[in-house]
Ligand SMILES: Cc1ncc(C[n+]2csc(CCOP(=O)(O)OP(=O)(O)O)c2C)c(N)n1
């Protein structure tokens with residue numbers, strides 16, 4: 245099984261140029277740039293100020309912008325999200341951090357009942373330009389409650405946008421877009437990718453974003469991160485590196501596999517997904533989350549509804565098992581890896 | 597202030613007024629000075645209704661033995677993290693007096709609801725040390741049977757366990773049992789919504805729950821001053837109509853006295869109580885944390901002078917109860933448990949990948965059976981291809 249580090253290294257090697265930047269640094273830079281551009285952008289949460297967050301994603305923000313714009317709250321997630329909502333109603337653009345996926349659950353009522361619905365309930369009179377950052381998913385050897393893939397809860401809640409970058413450049417781009425969005429965004433950060441690196445020119449990305457000409461937006465646009473002709477792997481967030489590694493391994497066996505990274509689950513890019521599927525006719529959906537009633541299920545259903553006549557085989561899913569995220573010593577059996585993806589590719593009725 | 601009749605009766609038994617009973621003392625209850633001398637009665641921070649008898653020498657000696665073991669357990673586990681044998685260990689180094697007193701305050705049938713930081717309390721209650729470490733070794737979410745020792749599974753989602761404790765107490769009350777529940781959380785956790793709900797439920801249903809808050813001054817990097825501007829965490833109790841008390845969390849004598857009374861009152865029908873222990877997290881939040889980013893060494897050193905073991909040791913040496921021989925014996929007991937931990941955690945546990953699918957439900961669903969078979973097949977093929985090469 246190829247590791248995240250290998251996939252990241254392969255990608256980094258493919259793009260020679262500027263110095264390697266970590267995924268974490270791209271996120272930090274995106275927040276700092278947004279704060280510089282707009283005084284209304286404020287960052288708060290648990291341990292985000294002095295400590296810079298347990299993953300150091302907000303490191304340096306308090307030092308640069310002061311403790312009025314980057315501050316620690318009392319330890320209460322419902323409080324953090326509910327207060328952010330009020331601040332968003334009153335002219336600010338809060339960017340709040342949930343410390344880990346499972347620790348966002350106390351905020352779920354605020355998110356599902358209010359953050360997601362306020363715009364609708366007020367017939368559009370209230371907008372909520374707020375971002376809820378959620379480090380999520382496994383692959384870091386974390387103990388219980390630190391590795392949940394909770395994206396489906398949010399994606400299933402109408403009114404929330406759900407972004408999840410898998411590359412360093414998208415980490416920057418998508419977070420800038422999320423902060424600029426007038427709709428609330430749940431911003432899911434695959435924590436195993438925080439330390440991945442890529443030779444990305446953050447200056448250029450910043451110019452692109454801040455430039456007078458509206459740069460191509462990533463929101464609602466899936467990216468073909470590896471072109472291919474024989475099959476399509478659709479993935480997002482933490483599942484993109486193993487998807488790429490599997491496509492690489494498949495090419496050694498003579499199969500040209502295209503990899504589509506959704507980048508944003510909501511809004512969903514049917515167009516790019518279907519274009520790829522119509523071209524290749526074979527599909528594997530890869531996601532780290534448990535598969536039952538999941539984002540992977542949704543992708544699969546959409547593809548079969550829209551591209552049925554282009555499909556040479558039923559769409560296969562490779563996901564986590566339908567179990568609570570397992571303890572660290574078991575996670576390698578649970579996480580979708582290259583071999584499991586290759587097995588699924590093999591089963592796409594190539595002989596017909 | 598209205599208070600249930602049964603609570604009223606219990607309080608009058610102790611000869612105090614309701615106001616005296618509800619509000620914590622001005623400072624904190626402290627019986628041993630930092631240098632290990634026993635404070636005179638008028639300097640123990642007590643006020644009417646808050647006088648506490650000193651436990652017997654026998655009780656104190658046993659408590660000290662547990663302290664020595666607790667410290668050894670903490671330091672052994674931290675070493676095992678450094679050696680890669682544990683994934684993580686939230687140490688209670690410096691808080692051992694709270695850990696030990698929490699466990700010793702309870703009777704056999706009582707329940708404890710601990711957090712991730714309370715491993716020493718869990719072990720002091722009788723849970724096998726290696727089983728208790730399963731969570732942190734990473735081969736299961738919790739290694740022990742909560743029913744065997746009446747210890748809830750160590751809880752990470754903050755203060756959620758307090759409500760479980762309330763439920764256990766409620767069920768026991770409905771059955772007419774005299775179970776007391778000791779529900780534990782940290783200072784930072786008192787900001788969570790479930791903290792409020794648990795206290796209010798316990799108070800409204802007049803349940804025998806002792807909420808034990810270890811105020812170790814920090815929630816990861818966030819100091820207490822950012823959590824609350826209440827006069828103390830113990831003062832929060834009165835808002836729910838329950839009694840609060842503040843105690844020196846590094847003074848095991850005071851802790852035993854205060855918790856013993858709280859448990860006795862709760863058992864007698866007083867309703868819930870809240871005890872706040874003032875202590876200090878001497879080490880980083882966990883091995884993954886860097887405490888130098890948010891606090892200075894002088895502060896840590898000031899608390900080192902209040903160490904709960906030194907204090908108790910000096911006291912027991914001065915009274916002659918703790919002799920060289922006894923100390924050697926205690927050190928031996930501690931070393932035995934440390935060795936148990938080293939041996940139990942020193943080798944890799946045998947893992948059965950099929951455990952992934954066990955206990956998700958009492959009976960696996962058809963889908964889980966199917967997934968279990970898929971994994972078994974995949975692993976068998978892996979095995980085959982390894983043999984071929
Ligand atoms: C609901 C929830 N939010 C956030 C966390 C992450 N977290 C784990 S421990 C901790 C600090 C808790 O501080 P405190 O209650 O004072 O206990 P201590 O760790 O100091 O013993 C935080 C924020 C969590 N476990 N649960």
Ligand SMILES: [Mg+2]
Nearest residue numbers: 782783814815
């Ligand atoms: Mg604390």
